[in-house]
Amino acid sequence: MFRRFVEGDWDKPWLRVEEYVENGALVVRAELPGVDPDKDVELTVADGTLHIRAEREERSEHKGKDSYRSEFRYGSFARSIPLPAGCSETDVTATYRDGVLEVRLPTTAGRPSEPVKISVARA
Template identity: 60%
Template sequence: MTDLMKWFDSRRSPMDVIERLFEGDMGTSAIRVEEMVDGNTLVVRAELPGIDPEQDVEVTVADGVLTIRGERQEKKEHKEKDSYRSEFRYGSFIRRLPLPGGVQQADVKASHKDGVLEVRAPLPEQGQETGASKIPIIRG
């Protein structure tokens, strides 16, 4: 099993489920994401219909975690001769996804098209060190 496959298998913890419940991931403000590997790049796609990515969405990478955070504001009004109807939906959302070891923050890119946010993170090569190294012990 490759390091990448181990990472996919081991990255979810019971706390992820609890956090997602409290952050609205299961409710109406949830954002759906898909993750896949395209060649040597991790690709994360998130559905964000009706959201202005320049004003309402923030994508950050810190401490090996990709965070997609934003706010949804939708308002619909129906005006007719003898009636008026208004519907609105407001709410913030956040989604945190752990990244494989060795992903460089400066190499992560995000784009938005047709209501889909796409984040691309180049993966380190298989033999590349990912932050841990063996320290030699010197006898004294």
């Protein structure tokens, strides 16, 4: 308990993601608090996989009446998410708000398709 209080949960992966389909798009949301998306986040899509790479640097200062403590932690983290069939690797959009990165990839999965009539040949 004390170690967790002092050091935090740094031994656990911090790049948590969720995936769902909404309005014809696969939505991938990743928790990335404390990063600058312009310089700390790299997104790529290749060969049916979304790659998220991020770097985080965290600094904290604690000033007391008779004490001063400064800490910093940094690290680089990556996550690769296989995309389902029907996901487009073009027209991908990404936004960052309140520590959450949201990536939207157009998909045809989940859309109702028109019935296709299949003719039967006599043998």
